[in-house]
Amino acid sequence: MDLIDTFFNGRVLWDALPLLLMGLGTTLSLGILSIVLGLIGGLILALLRLYGPPTLSGLWVLYIDLFRAIPILVLLVIVYYALPFVGIRLSPFASATTALSLVSAAYSAEILRAGIQAIPRGQFEASQALGLSYWSMMGDIVLPQAVRIVIPPMTSNCINVMKDTALASVVAMPDLLKQATQAQALAANPTPLIGAAALYVLLLLPMVRAVGTLEKHFAKERR
Amino acid sequence: MQFNDMQAGEAGRAASAPPAGRPIISIRELRKMYGSFCALSGINLDVAEGEVVVLLGPSGSGKSTLIRCINLLETYDSGTVTVDNVAVRPGPNLAAVRSEVGMVFQSFNLFPHMTVLRNVALAPIRVRKLAPKAAEERAMELLTRVGIAEQAGKFPGQLSGGQQQRVAIARALAMEPKILLFDEPTSALDPEMVGEVLDVMQSLARTGVTMVVVTHEMGFARRVADRVIFMERGQIVEEAKPEAFFSAPKEERARAFLQAVLNH
Numbered sequence: 003m004d005l006i007d008t009f010f011n012g013r014v015l016w017d018a019l020p021l022l023l024m025g026l027g028t029t030l031s032l033g034i035l036s037i038v039l040g041l042i043g044g045l046i047l048a049l050l051r052l053y054g055p056p057t058l059s060g061l062w063v064l065y066i067d068l069f070r071a072i073p074i075l076v077l078l079v080i081v082y083y084a085l086p087f088v089g090i091r092l093s094p095f096a097s098a099t100t101a102l103s104l105v106s107a108a109y110s111a112e113i114l115r116a117g118i119q120a121i122p123r124g125q126f127e128a129s130q131a132l133g134l135s136y137w138s139m140m141g142d143i144v145l146p147q148a149v150r151i152v153i154p155p156m157t158s159n160c161i162n163v164m165k166d167t168a169l170a171s172v173v174a175m176p177d178l179l180k181q182a183t184q185a186q187a188l189a190a191n192p193t194p195l196i197g198a199a200a201l202y203v204l205l206l207l208p209m210v211r212a213v214g215t216l217e218k219h220f221a222k223e224r225r
Numbered sequence: 226m227q228f229n230d231m232q233a234g235e236a237g238r239a240a241s242a243p244p245a246g247r248p249i250i251s252i253r254e255l256r257k258m259y260g261s262f263c264a265l266s267g268i269n270l271d272v273a274e275g276e277v278v279v280l281l282g283p284s285g286s287g288k289s290t291l292i293r294c295i296n297l298l299e300t301y302d303s304g305t306v307t308v309d310n311v312a313v314r315p316g317p318n319l320a321a322v323r324s325e326v327g328m329v330f331q332s333f334n335l336f337p338h339m340t341v342l343r344n345v346a347l348a349p350i351r352v353r354k355l356a357p358k359a360a361e362e363r364a365m366e367l368l369t370r371v372g373i374a375e376q377a378g379k380f381p382g383q384l385s386g387g388q389q390q391r392v393a394i395a396r397a398l399a400m401e402p403k404i405l406l407f408d409e410p411t412s413a414l415d416p417e418m419v420g421e422v423l424d425v426m427q428s429l430a431r432t433g434v435t436m437v438v439v440t441h442e443m444g445f446a447r448r449v450a451d452r453v454i455f456m457e458r459g460q461i462v463e464e465a466k467p468e469a470f471f472s473a474p475k476e477e478r479a480r481a482f483l484q485a486v487l488n489h
Contacts, residue, residue: 125334127330127334127335128328130296130320131296131298131328132323132397133325133400134347134348134351135351142247142351143336143338150338
């Protein structure tokens, strides 16, 4: 009985729900924006690394390695607390978006590069032999096939970005976790934290499930 | 190049038996090294408009490398390749030159994520700027011509090898190329599917399109070629009419090759 009152207190949860839902909204917009920016950045990085001027390729590799090595929390703290010293003052939301997108771009670039390199040479040759332009070759032939290959690892990356949004609570961003801890402090009861956990799971479980469905869908086409 | 041109083209070909037309492909002193291995050592070759040339020779003799130099899928170290009076070299013109040269690959290289119809219609839409509807109608005609119209809505992976290669031929034809290159088009096929592809190629030859074919199908070379070119070690060893080549090859190396491939 005590356990239920402590962790699954219906009344506390009900009171905290508006806060939690506001937090969820912030978490969602931060996550989606970071995922989209990370994908765009990753695609540009992957193309630059594979097909850009060879003299610069070391630069892209350095970026990709650096941002895969640095802990997101460290990067976030640097963006939020260190950059103001050089006059760059970002809001908590902008700081979190920047940190998450920079790291996600590095991971996405690696995933996309592997996907593009998995496309057989014959696909490039057939496109070239038909006289397709570079952009048509990439846009019509190579990337659509690469996307099918990278869907599982890319979705895992997106799930990670969504989870890492919780780090933004460190820089006082009112995301789901931050709102939950505040509600917990207010009610002196940890139920809002359990509620937040449930919301995270509810949000991410369908994404995890969607991977399987998409994989099956594409497998049918390739058979 | 419509389906009903096929019969008309046959008469035309018979009249122009010796390849007298202007050269549509002109290769001069073509050299290519793979490290210290000489893949092509100074190839000179003219192909006349409408001519069907079959390249024969043992594997590693440079046939495929040569044919892939014609549309610059393979780069070379020195020499020139001219297609329809335009030099084939890297640069902004390359895609335009390539669009005039269709290619059929050993491994088909169909686009696996597109339907058969889309495979054939894509390049005309993207390169020739055809309206999608018109391109698809034309693609349908071509698929009918190679005998697989009923597969138009399927994906390449659902087709047999012979069917896939016929789609690949239709895809190349959709660009209405002046030249068709075939790089061992039947080598990856199960034996029972070789015939259907060769039949399509033979009927194409009658339409008057210029064809350069790398193949090990001696029967096809004998029946369809205007000229047989025998290569070995990156060189053209013998050029002859098929009847002369197959009945009395002049070069010892060509004789040895024919002996080996025909007696098994």
